[in-house]
Amino acid sequence: MKGYIHSFETFGTKDGPGIRFIVFLQGCPLRCLYCHNPDTWIKSNARYQMTAQEVFREYEKVKGFVKGGITLSGGEPLMQPTFVLELLKLCKSKGVHTAIDTSGYLFNEQVKDVLNWTDLVLLDIKQFDEVKYRELTSRELKPTLDFLAYLEKKEIDTWIRYVLVPGYTNQKDDVEALANYLSTKQNIKQVDVLPFHQLGALKWEELGLEYKLKEVIPPLDVEQREIEGIFKKRGLKVKERE
Ligand code: SF4
Numbered sequence: 001m002k003g004y005i006h007s008f009e010t011f012g013t014k015d016g017p018g019i020r021f022i023v024f025l026q027g028c029p030l031r032c033l034y035c036h037n038p039d040t041w042i043k044s045n046a047r048y049q050m051t052a053q054e055v056f057r058e059y060e061k062v063k064g065f066v067k068g069g070i071t072l073s074g075g076e077p078l079m080q081p082t083f084v085l086e087l088l089k090l091c092k093s094k095g096v097h098t099a100i101d102t103s104g105y106l107f108n109e110q111v112k113d114v115l116n117w118t119d120l121v122l123l124d125i126k127q128f129d130e131v132k133y134r135e136l137t138s139r140e141l142k143p144t145l146d147f148l149a150y151l152e153k154k155e156i157d158t159w160i161r162y163v164l165v166p167g168y169t170n171q172k173d174d175v176e177a178l179a180n181y182l183s184t185k186q187n188i189k190q191v192d193v194l195p196f197h198q199l200g201a202l203k204w205e206e207l208g209l210e211y212k213l214k215e216v217i218p219p220l221d222v223e224q225r226e227i228e229g230i231f232k233k234r235g236l237k238v239k240e241r242e
Contacts, residue, residue, distance in 0.1 A: 001054065003083035004041070004046035005064030007189070008073055010062050016099035016120055016159075018068020018165055021037040021059045023087075025072060027079040030103055031138040032126060033212050034165050040075035059096070071122070078102050081110035088117035101161075104147030105139055122192075124161045127169055128178035136163025138169055152187045159239075161186060164219045164227055165196040175230045183234035191231045194241040195219050 009022040027043030028035075039045065044125055059070055070091050077084050077100050084100070091098045100114070101122040115121070125144060127133040133141040151158050161183060182188050197218050204211035219227075226240045 001086060001177040002049040002051055003080055003087065004043050005050055005055065006037070006046060006050040006057060011065065012068075012071060015101055015106055016068060016123060017097070019066050020068040020071045020099070021062060022071045022073055023055055023077075025074040025077045025080055025084070026076055027077040028103075029079065029105055029139065030076070030126075033136055034163060034200075034216075036197075036203075036205055036208060037075065037201050038083070038200065043079065052083060052090050055087055056090050056094075067086055068175065069099065069119070071099040071101060072099035073122075074079055075225065076103060076106065076133065078106040078111050079116065081106075081108075081114050085110070085114050085117065088114060092117050102146035102147075103137075103139075105148045107117045107143050107150065111147075115151070115154060115156060120158065121156055121158045122161055123148060123151070123158050126163065126176065126239055127174060128181065129174045130172075131172075132174065134167070136165075148185065152185050155187055157189050158185075158187050159190040159192055161192045161194060162196045162227075163196055164224055165213070166216055166219050166223070168213075168216075170219065170221070170227065172227075175227055179231045179234045179236065182231070191228075191236050192237050193222055193224060193228050193231070 004026040006026045008022040012020040012022040015022050025048035026040055028041050089099050097119050099120040100118050103124045126137050130141045195218055201211055231238050
C-alpha cells in the first residue's frame with residue numbers, strides 16, 4: 001500500500017511538541033478560502049507515492065535531530081486512513097511520538113482506528129458559526145464537532161488551531177462561542193491562534209484558481225492579542241508566539 005505524499009519538512013517546530021518530522025499528505029475534502037497549500041487538494045497530483053516503510057526511512061535519516069516525533073499533515077491526512085494507520089503503527093512500534101493535523105471533517109470507523117495510534121491531534125477549527133464555516137471551507141462544521149467529542153471521550157490530547165483571518169474569523173461573538181465550547185473539554189491542552197498571511201496567494205494563481213482573499217490584510221498584533229485573550233479568559237492555554 002502506498003501513500004500519496006506532497007512533501008516533507010525535516011525540522012518542524014510549529015506542528016506539535018519539540019522538533020518534528022512533518023509528512024504532508026496529498027488530498028483534502030475542504031476548500032478553505034485562505035488555504036496556503038491548494039496544491040495539496042487533489043490526491044492524484046501527489047509528488048511521491050511511498051510505502052509507510054519508505055516514509056519511515058526518511059524520518060530515520062534525520063532522527064538524530066528530530067527529537068519531537070512525527071506529525072502527519074496535509075492536505076488532510078485522514079483522507080488516506082489505511083496508509084496513515086500503517087505509518088502510525090510503525091511509528092509507535094519504534095517508540096516515536098505521533099501527531100496528526102486535521103480538520104476533523106472525515107470521521108468514520110477507520111479514523112477511529114487511526115486515533116488509537118495517535119498521541120496528539122492538532123484540530124483545525126476554521127470557524128464556530130455554521131454558516132460562516134461553510135462559506136469559508138465549502139463544508140459542514142458538524143463532523144468536526146463530532147470528531148472533537150470523540151477525542152474528548154477517548155481522552156486524546158488535542159491542540160486547537162484557529163486561523164485569524166480579518167473579516168472571516170475575527171468576529172468576537174464567534175470566537176467567544178468557540179472559547180466557551182472549548183473550555184468545557186478536558187482534553188484540550190492548548191489553543192494556537194495563527195495569523196492569516198498571504199504567502200499562499202501565488203499558488204492559487206499558478207493553479208488558475210480564483211483567490212478571493214487578495215485584499216485581506218493580515219491581523220495586527222493587537223488584534224491577535226485580543227482574540228488570544230478571549231481563549232485565555234476561559235482558562236484555555238494559548239500557545240505563546242515566537
Ligand atoms: S483543510 Fe487545510 S489543506 Fe484543506 S483546504 Fe483547508 S487549509 Fe487547505
